[in-house]
Amino acid sequence: MSAAHILVVDDEPDIRDLVKEILEDEGYEVSTAENGATAREARRARRPDLVLLDIWMPDIDGISLLKEWAEGDGLPCPVIMMSGHGTVETAVEATRLGAYDFIEKPLSMAKLLLTVERALEADKLRRENIGLRRQARPVAEPVGRSDTVQKLKAQAQRIALHEAPVLITGEPGTGKEIYARFIHASSPRKAGPFIDVGVGSIARENSALELFGSEAGDKVHYGRLEQASGGTLFLDELADMAPETQAKLAGALENGSFLRIGGKEPVQVNVRVIAASHRDLETEVHAGRLREDLYYHLNVLPMRLPPLREHCEDVPELLTYYVNFFVDQEGLPYRNFTMAARNRLRNYGWPGNIRELKNLVQRLLILGGEEEITLEEVEAAISHVQPNRARDIGHIPLDLPLREAREQFERNYLLQQFKECDGNVARLAEKVGMERTNLYRKLRALGIDPKRAPEDE
Known part of the structure; x- marks a missing residue:
């Protein structure tokens, strides 16, 4: 992997060169700019992972440049402000605009390196947290023996x-x-x-x-x-x-x-x-x-990747993993699958694969009352899934062109999911993993009115 790319913006050549040399010694990749115009061009040419930005420059001050970059999409990376004549008001304004930190000149190189390291780590954690919130399966590695x-x-x-x-x-x-x-x-x-x-x-x-x-x-x-x-x-x-x-x-x-x-x-x-x-x-x-x-x-x-039915011996471990996940991450009550229930699910066909197993575990934890998940409960859950799937797929003639068949499947699929979400578009978007604006567009393209109850379609 390439090292973090840092853009150093300062109108003093000695400071630029010194900071560049020290950062490169620490393994970073460094670009420099002597004023606002060259900083803009450097940022256009390549997205930096961090910017060290001087406040006082001949063509534009760093606060104005920070404000310019913060507009629209927001700052693309952490920005650390540098100044030899800073004030409390300036530091407050920089922080308000999204700067990570404010350090004074003459620069303490030890403090600079520590601030850079912390800023990059904080940005990495921020991105990871966004990713974890977005993904439905925060699994560190594939589960199964x-x-x-x-x-x-x-x-x-x-x-x-x-x-x-x-x-x-x-x-x-x-x-x-x-x-x-x-x-x-x-x-x-x-x-x-x-x-x-x-x-x-x-x-x-x-x-x-x-x-x-x-x-x-x-x-x-x-x-x-x-x-x-x-x-x-x-x-x-x-x-x-x-x-x-x-x-x-x-x-x-x-x-x-x-x-x-x-x-x-x-x-x-x-x-x-x-x-x-x-x-x-x-x-x-x-x-x-x-x-x-x-x-x-x-x-x-x-x-x-093979379907789950081709390695069904992993089903018990997957069941245990997702029970623990929903208990730890979502605070759902702990329930244990009986041996008979585990054996039934081990021999189930899993047409929806691991995603279906995960959703089944979540549903059983939410809807069940007793600590044990019984065979009868599992039979009821999977019998509820199978007829819907067979009915929806069976409605699609197999002699259609692939694109038309796919559109019919998408319509049947979204109608069924819409019913299960009680006509709630926000819940539907979350369930099917689509951004709401794109989902509205998809529903209209398939002739589904988002304002009408799905039973009316």
Whole structure:
């Protein structure tokens, strides 16, 4: 993984050179700027991980520059202000605008290094907390002791040592993001960010903006590709990406650089890309829905995740893991599966794989009363799931073109989930993992009125 990139902005050459030399000795990568104009250009050329910003400069003061950067998307990284003539009011204003800290000149290099280290660590924790709130499965590593899981973990650890792109495939709910995070955590890039992009949850017309960012004048919006700099970019459901964005991503992987929307100068790529899909991507390529060059760029290190029914011996351990998770993380009452209930679930087909198991555990903990989860309770829970699934899938004629069949499935799926959420769009968005604006757009595209009760459809 590359070292943290620090931008030092100061109009005094001696201070710039000294700070640059000391930071580089500590293993950081450092760029410098002597005034506001060159600082803007340096920030446009490459997203910094931290900025050391002097207050008094000839063309613009640091507070005004900080305010300019804080507008719109907010500060892209921690900013530490430096000044030899600072006041309490100046420090308060800098903090209000989002600066991490304020240090006085003459600089104490020991204090500077400690502040830099703490600022980078605080930013890393902030990003990790956002990621944990967003992801539904905060699993440190894949759960299971079967030969299947042990071989997959060993494969993931071998893959982690290399920089080449990874393509993870498997049925929905098999844990593709879990393995992507495990690869990242086992790699030399583990100290860098892990940025996950649910391609299907981004409106197709906004996908290039979200991924590559934009610039207009001095205003720069960093896309997910730059946010993942030095770390890993995880693209979930690759086949849902808009064709124009596919072309731009293929070009970025080929050339090692890309243009932001509205940009004129190339930005270097420094990420490890892991993509995932539950679809047969070769079929998507042959059907013209996925670019062949993008597929081959990403399919360097393929990894297939088997469905849970192929390693059902891991079900008891998964049940125990998710019971403990919901008790510890969500404060749900502890309940224990009886041996008969465990054995029934071990022999259940799990069409929804690990995601279905997790949701089943959560439902049983919430709705049950006794400490033990009985066989009868489990039978009732899985019999409630199976008829709905069979009914919804059975409504789709198998002679339809794939795109039409997928649209019918999406409509049936969202209608069923909408019913289970009692017509509450906010709960539906959380349940299906989509941003609410994109969900409204998807519902309307499928002819579902978000304002009408789902039973009326």
